[in-house]
Amino acid sequence: MSTTKPASVAGGTDRDALEPPTDNPLPPLMPQSIEELMAQALAMEREAVARYGELADMMETHNNPEVAALFRKMAGYEALHAERILADMGWVEDEPPLTGKPPSWLTAEAPETVPVEEMHYLMHPWHALQLALAAEQRAQEFFTRLAADAATDAIRRAAEEMRDEEAEHVELLQKWLAKVSPPGPDWAVDPDPPRYLD
Amino acid sequence: MNDMTLPPPFTAGDYKSDYKPIWCPGCGDYTVLGALTKAMALLQRPPHEVAVVSGIGCSSRIPAYTNCYGFHGVHGRALAAGTGLKMARPELTVVVAGGDGDGYSIGGNHFLHACRRNVDITYLVMDNHVYGMTKGQASPTTEPDWDNKLSPGGTGVRAFHPLVIALASGANFVARAFSGDPNGTAEIIAQAIRHPGFSFVEILSPCVTFRPEQRKWRDLVHPAPVAETDDPARAARRIMTDDGFNIGVLYAGSRTQYERARVASATLDEIEAEYAL
Numbered sequence: 001m002s003t004t005k006p007a008s009v010a011g012g013t014d015r016d017a018l019e020p021p022t023d024n025p026l027p028p029l030m031p032q033s034i035e036e037l038m039a040q041a042l043a044m045e046r047e048a049v050a051r052y053g054e055l056a057d058m059m060e061t062h063n064n065p066e067v068a069a070l071f072r073k074m075a076g077y078e079a080l081h082a083e084r085i086l087a088d089m090g091w092v093e094d095e096p097p098l099t100g101k102p103p104s105w106l107t108a109e110a111p112e113t114v115p116v117e118e119m120h121y122l123m124h125p126w127h128a129l130q131l132a133l134a135a136e137q138r139a140q141e142f143f144t145r146l147a148a149d150a151a152t153d154a155i156r157r158a159a160e161e162m163r164d165e166e167a168e169h170v171e172l173l174q175k176w177l178a179k180v181s182p183p184g185p186d187w188a189v190d191p192d193p194p195r196y197l198d
Numbered sequence: 199m200n201d202m203t204l205p206p207p208f209t210a211g212d213y214k215s216d217y218k219p220i221w222c223p224g225c226g227d228y229t230v231l232g233a234l235t236k237a238m239a240l241l242q243r244p245p246h247e248v249a250v251v252s253g254i255g256c257s258s259r260i261p262a263y264t265n266c267y268g269f270h271g272v273h274g275r276a277l278a279a280g281t282g283l284k285m286a287r288p289e290l291t292v293v294v295a296g297g298d299g300d301g302y303s304i305g306g307n308h309f310l311h312a313c314r315r316n317v318d319i320t321y322l323v324m325d326n327h328v329y330g331m332t333k334g335q336a337s338p339t340t341e342p343d344w345d346n347k348l349s350p351g352g353t354g355v356r357a358f359h360p361l362v363i364a365l366a367s368g369a370n371f372v373a374r375a376f377s378g379d380p381n382g383t384a385e386i387i388a389q390a391i392r393h394p395g396f397s398f399v400e401i402l403s404p405c406v407t408f409r410p411e412q413r414k415w416r417d418l419v420h421p422a423p424v425a426e427t428d429d430p431a432r433a434a435r436r437i438m439t440d441d442g443f444n445i446g447v448l449y450a451g452s453r454t455q456y457e458r459a460r461v462a463s464a465t466l467d468e469i470e471a472e473y474a475l
Contacts, residue, residue: 058228060218062223108416109381115416117406
């Protein structure tokens with residue numbers, strides 16, 4: 001005999017209410033093979049390529065060529081990373097096998113993806129580099145976590161390798177940032193703003 | 199313009215046109231466009247078998263940025279155009295898109311009756327709780343206490359609740375998505391298109407220019423903690439009690455979709471005879 005109660009008995013109004021969840025999200029599924037790990041790394045790089053391309057387009061449209069060029073350059077770097085994964089894994093001709101599993105990151109977008117809503121039409125290269133740096137740091141943290149929770153030693157070593165690569169990118173961006181002056185406090189002042197302020 | 203008759207398999211890029219969007223940097227509509235094209239790739243519908251229909255507003259520019267057939271119509275009348283198109287060309291996948299002002303205010307009556315008719319189309323509303331294109335006036339979904347120069351102290355008017363209205367009016371599929379989750383939004387859009395009848399997807403899409411505080415939506419949204427239901431009473435209770443940030447399919451019903459009569463029941467002469475003076 002089933003012990004499951006009808007929803008009307010077990011649930012009631014409280015069950016139907018959509019209150020914000022108070023518990024922590026479920027732990028993500030960890031990759032169970034090198035192929036799964038690298039497929040996730042590839043998906044992350046490809047998402048970053050696409051997003052940097054979108055951000056560059058936005059900035060070109062809004063006549064901010066300096067930041068557009070920087071985002072375009074970042075898209076190029078991420079594309080190189082994706083190509084290297086494809087080459088290393090022998091996936092140049094064939095796409096990685098589809099596992100049907102969700103990715104191991106907890107966020108809606110991959111860790112290396114810059115959120116669209118962080119853009120500003122008057123942003124400076126310094127802002128763009130800060131966003132890129134934060135993205136690389138999130139990627140580094142992601143692989144650190146995967147290495148710590150790896151299912152096998154081989155996966156752990158591969159995750160550590162990815163983590164170290166992301167750490168190199170973090171370092172490169174920090175050096176790049178050191179050469180770029182932060183903008184003044186009035187960087188967002190527009191004499192003809194889109195907002196109605198009168 | 200890209201080739202609309204490319205052979206499958208289709209990638210998301212195959213559904214994008216060569217025109218670069220001119221939305222404000224940071225606008226959520228960019229990723230809704232990405233989600234729509236990803237959804238089309240999931241469904242593998244050839245671009246020339248898809249029509250994207252819109253009204254007026256920032257988000258209503260979306261048809262031009264796709265490689266599908268597009269119709270950028272009159273303010274608030276996108277659902278009327280989309281419904282007519284689906285009736286005339288039922289083999290097409292018809293996606294109607296727009297914003298909260300276009301859909302809930304200027305087109306509010308069309309919204310009610312599109313839900314009621316239950317024609318097999320999908321309606322995507324990019325809701326940013328503001329009229330962005332006309333410089334930031336309060337829209338139907340603006341919070342009553344949103345204080346700004348154009349409505350000091352807020353409008354004091356209760357916000358429209360589109361999901362409840364859609365459900366009560368007969369929409370067969372009701373979901374909420376978030377532009378900051380383009381992959382999740384793509385899956386919801388694909389599910390909405392697959393579902394027969396009128397499918398309504400409310401997409402929270404921040405306007406960072408006039409509502410910069412909406413950047414925090416990324417921290418507020420969360421997956422709906424319950425599975426979808428086909429019971430409208432249960433769905434209504436859920437939607438009425440939620441915090442406005444539950445993401446997911448909230449109702450997937452089983453109403454029979456509207457189909458046009460295939461055979462005329464009278465000749466034109468017979469109809470004219472009835473109205474002869």
